[in-house]
Amino acid sequence: MDSFEYNSNPSRVVFGSGTIKKVPEELSRANVSKPFLLSTPQQVSHIDLLKGVLGDVVSGVFTEATMHTPVEVTERALEQLKSSGADSIISIGGGSTVGLGKALSIRTGLFHLTIPTTYAGSEVTPILGETDAGRKTTRSDPKILPSAVVYDVDLTMTLPVGLTATSGVNAIAHAVEALYARNTNPVINLLAQEGVKALASSLPVLISEPSSQEARSSALYGAWLCGVCLGSVGMSIHHKLCHTLGGSFNLPHSETHTIVLPHALSYNAPKVPEAIKALASTLPGNEGDAIRGLNILLQKLKVERGLKALGMQESDIDKAADIAVSNPYWNPRPIERDPIRELIRRAWAGEEARADL
Known part of the structure; x- marks a missing residue:
C-alpha cells in the first residue's frame, strides 16, 4: 500500500x-x-x-x-x-x-x-x-x-425534483475529484465510493418518487459522505472550472456542477485509470466506463446539459478558458488552454461527454 x-x-x-x-x-x-x-x-x-x-x-x-x-x-x-x-x-x-x-x-x-x-x-x-x-x-x-x-x-422531503437532481450530482462531484486527488487516501476512497453509490441509486428513484423517505435518507447520507471527501482532500479541474463559471458569469451552483462534471472527468480520465475503475464500480449500467456511467445517470435525472441554457453566452467561452488557466493549480493532467476551451465549449453546447479531449 x-x-x-x-x-x-x-x-x-x-x-x-x-x-x-x-x-x-x-x-x-x-x-x-x-x-x-x-x-x-x-x-x-x-x-x-x-x-x-x-x-x-x-x-x-x-x-x-x-x-x-x-x-x-x-x-x-x-x-x-x-x-x-x-x-x-x-x-x-x-x-x-x-x-x-x-x-x-x-x-x-x-x-x-x-x-x-x-x-x-x-x-x-x-x-x-x-x-x-x-x-x-x-x-x-x-x-x-x-x-x-x-x-x-x-x-x-419537499426539495424540488430538479434541485434534488442537481444538488445530488454536485455532491457526487466532490467524491469524483476526491478519488484522484493528489492527497487522496484509502479512507477517503471508501467514503467516496460509498457516497456515489448511495446517491447514484437514490437520485433516479427520487425523480419518479420524490416523497420516498428511504431514498431521501439514502441521498442525504450519500451527500454527507461526499461532503466529507470535499473537506478532506484537494479538488482539481472540475471545481476550479465551476468556481470560474459561477463566480464570473453568475451561473447557478449545482446546475453548473452537474453540466461540467462528465466533461471534467473525461479531461482527466487518461491520467487516473484506477480512479476511473473505482468510480465505474459505483455507477450502474456503465459497462466499466465511468464517463458513460455519468452520462447515463444524467439522462435518468433529466437535467439540463448545456451552460447556454443557464445564460452563459458563447462569447464567454474564451474568457472562461483564460480565467481557468490563469492561476496554476494541481491537476492529474496538465492544464492546457486548447483542450480546456473545448471542454467548456462542449459543456456550453450541452453535448454528451466523450473520452477524446
Missing part, C-alpha cells in the same frame, strides 16, 4: 428524522443560548419552523443569503449579527446559507450549527468560497468548519 496522510474534520453530526427538535440540546451542549438565524428569502418557512423549536431565545434573523456568498451580503449580515447580541449562528438551507454562516463564523469566532436542506455538502467542509467584484475566491481554514451539523431527512 502507498504511504498516505489522513486528517479527520472534527464536526459533530446528528442524523435522522425529526432531528431539528434536537437543536436546543446541541446549543446547550456547546454552552450557547442566543442564536442568530440565517436563510435565503425562499426558505423563510424553515426559519419559522426553527423559531418554533427554539422559542424566544432567537437573537436575530437574516434571510438574504445569496449564492456564491457575495461579500457585500456578508457585510450586511455581519452588521446585524453584531448588533443582535448573539453568541452563536444557525444556518438552515442549502450551500448559499451554509456559506454565509461560514463567512460570519470565521469573521466573529461564533459557534456555527448548520441544518442542511439540500445535498450540497458544504456543511462538513472547512472551505469558504466568496465572490467580490465578479471573482470568486476560495480559502480553507479549520475554523471555517461548522461545529455541528443536524441532518433532518424530513426537511429534504
